Amino acid sequence: MKRARALITLTIVAVLLAALAPAGAQEQITLVVWDNWTRDAEQAMIDQLTAEFEAANPGVTVQREPYDTSDLTALLPLALSEASGPDVAMINQGYTGMGALVQAGLLLPLDDYAAQYGWLDRYAEGLHSRNRFTPDGATFGEGNLYGVSNTAEVVGAYYWREDFAELGLSIPTTFEEFEAVVKALKDAGKTPIVFGSLDGWPAIHTWGAIQHAYSTLEEIDAFMYRREGGTFDTEANLLAAQKMVEWIQAGYFSPGFEGMDYDNQTFAAFLNHQGSMWITGSWMTGSIIAELGEEPIGFFVIPSALPDAPPLSIGGVGLAYGIRAGTEHPDLAAAYIDLVTGPRAAELLFEQGFLPAAEVDPDLLVEGTLTADVVNAWNLISSQNAVGHYLDWTMPDIAANIQELMAGQVTPEQFIQDVEADYQAGG
């Protein structure tokens, strides 16, 4: 008897379960996302957003796969060409990144979604153009929108506030004043600028900062987007190359900078106060705050050498969220992008020490902190249309040329000619 009853109970349960199942589980969708958020603080931010997205979209599971930048660059093209590839992915800008993917027809144009969600109002059009390509992938900076970014970057000078206070220096507003600051620091027996060029790319930022100070946005844009008249052979570039050599001879950079790497030696030299300033990107803000807190270090953008010009600085938007052309869930992918690039994301990014591409609520800024300095610097250049470019987007070899210039292997004139020859040959 007992056994029979157990059997009946089991049968009832089984029937009930079978009846319930289709109602309980609507269609299950898994959205695969490849992103660039690998550090702890970043993961906390993006997991929070992802959880909010899943809560708002029942039946949807987001499968995040984080990769560092070089892995992402190497693996993404193949993954995007597979039917099982990621629905949403973060994409590096430039010809070899987004351009090649567009050319291969792997990315979905986002213009309709941008109109639907109002993405174009999130930040300036000059910044959206960095995520634009013509459909053949050949022309950068115009055409369809293929990505939306949620972070911004600006290259400027981090500085030890106590050094400026000690020597009575103020934040320079012209390039002449900036040079006077550098010289005053040197005369006081300090190393004015912490710098290490072993890894190559930091040289692009340091020389590029000087180059941007002498250039107009039109010159830089024409060069980057390979527009009509785009050339490296400009008066501004020659002046910047000569200035770099002059500064090296004057001993304005860390001694032995040619042999210093970025992540360990240069970063440590700045943290250990072996120099007063460090010209690098806003991406270091979180790491500096983690080591030294908000107060001892400040940040400013390097002013222009041209009369009455805004402080044109290397910068832009971070990796952009795009959608794989072959995805089965484009609408859902767009909804995810809307959330992770929207105001809620900006709030969380700011809390984690990142510079959001979208505007930060001014009430959140505390004067005298590094975070406030960086946000203000970004607002200064983005509001005045003074956001420049990373030269290696169009000239992948340029770090080697700059190293040659710095070591006196070539004259400034020869440096200009070498890069121009490479540029005319197609990069």
Next chain:
Amino acid sequence: MRLPAWNTRLNNPPYLRPYHAYLFILPGLVIYVLFVLWPIINTARYSLYDWTGFSEPTFIGFDNYRELWRDKDFWLALQHNAFFVIFFSILPIMLGLFLTALMTRGRLRGMAIFRSGLFIPQVMSSVVVGIIWRWLFAYDGPINEFLSLIGLESWVRPWLGDFTYARYAVGTVGLWVQYGLCMVLFIAGAQSINEDLYDAARVAGANAWQEFRHVTLPGLSQQILVAFVLTFIAALRVFDLVFVLTRSGGPGKETIVTSLLIYQYAFQRNRAGYGSAMALVLSIIIITVSALVMRLQARREEERTV
């Protein structure tokens, strides 16, 4: 004892041997074909295409090779590989021989510890090697500190970032990594040299050098050739050491090597076809030189047996 029938036919040409024999090599063969032969064949095929690595490939015949012929960076990289043969191959063999002579001459206390200690660089991960040597070569690092300590301040320089010395610095690390392999090969070889030869040499009044020159060295000729082939291949295909020491082959292009260029073209600049052409040329150079050395070895053996 009666041998199984198939065993008696092992002298047949390969295609006449019974299929059982091939079953034994099948597992290894499958892996080899899948992960070595097939990729090589594909590399050869890709090298005839203009291909980003993920777009629609366009057949262009030998255009990639024509471009390669005119590519200054490629020739420069090959020159650097040739330069590294000195540091990855010739110097490690000489150092290995020297250490072998030291270690086989007398019985040293704690020899095993010495030997394993000297072998450690060879088995270390190249990333670890890179971090250690970046620190050693740093401007305020131990090497420069030592130089100033002994009064050679004028020699202090940012080694890895110096246009003249970066190559030598990377080469030195190569020497440090490679000599262990040579040493172990030579010590093993020296142990199989007939002791009588040493006794005879000593009776004849040979000094350490003569003993080494006329007994140890001829006895090690096989091992020296093997060591040369292995380290020569390492010098031509070096990638990791340069990547961890100077990142992109800097300063300028002073330490750029062929494998680094292949990586840059295939994975960073989306020119998989061109990178494949470069890889194939490098492979052909390696195979040719290795084959020549092996040939030399075979001929020597013949001479000896005749």
